[in-house]
Amino acid sequence: MVIKVKKLNDRAVLPTYGSGGAAGGHLYFAEENDVTIDCGKTAFIGTALAAEIPEGYVGLVYARSGLATKRGLAPANKVGVIDSDYRGEIKVALYNQSDKPQTVAKGERIAQMVITPYLSAVYEEVAELSDTARGEGGFGSTGSK
Numbered sequence: 001m002v003i004k005v006k007k008l009n010d011r012a013v014l015p016t017y018g019s020g021g022a023a024g025g026h027l028y029f030a031e032e033n034d035v036t037i038d039c040g041k042t043a044f045i046g047t048a049l050a051a052e053i054p055e056g057y058v059g060l061v062y063a064r065s066g067l068a069t070k071r072g073l074a075p076a077n078k079v080g081v082i083d084s085d086y087r088g089e090i091k092v093a094l095y096n097q098s099d100k101p102q103t104v105a106k107g108e109r110i111a112q113m114v115i116t117p118y119l120s121a122v123y124e125e126v127a128e129l130s131d132t133a134r135g136e137g138g139f140g141s142t143g144s145k
Helices: 065-071
Strands: 004-007 025-028 035-037 042-046 049-052 057-062 073-075 080-082 091-096 102-104 109-117
Touching (some): 035 042, 035 091, 065 109, 091 109
Antiparallel strands (some): 004 049, 025 109, 035 102, 042 091, 057 080, 073 091
16 A cells, blocks of 8 residues: 655655554654653654555554653653544654653654554434443453453
8 A cells, every 4th residue: 555645844754664464554753843842741842744645544653662661751641542534743642651751852753653443433312222241331341351
């Protein structure tokens, strides 16, 4: 699949894959200056990229595992959604969940984007739902082990 990507400035880097089996393409920080994110704060980090995601697909923006586990930087919304009709700059809302300020450097890999198909549902109101063995059990109802 080919995703058309527009660079919005000369610092922009097209998404890259870390290995042959990687599902997510790395997104890179492409702003002019490094950004320091204080503890418990969120910063919107620009990639200087806009993309043309085909209809029926979505770009899902996930944390980079190393950045999240080693430095405490992960998307504030947990998973960002880049819809197929969005043509603006892809930005990542990085949240600092660590106990010290973290600096994001120009050119650093900040997140990963997975392109995946989705289904649009039609939501129909009904008076009753079908029964299942689980029923209304949720939040740990299937056991802890």
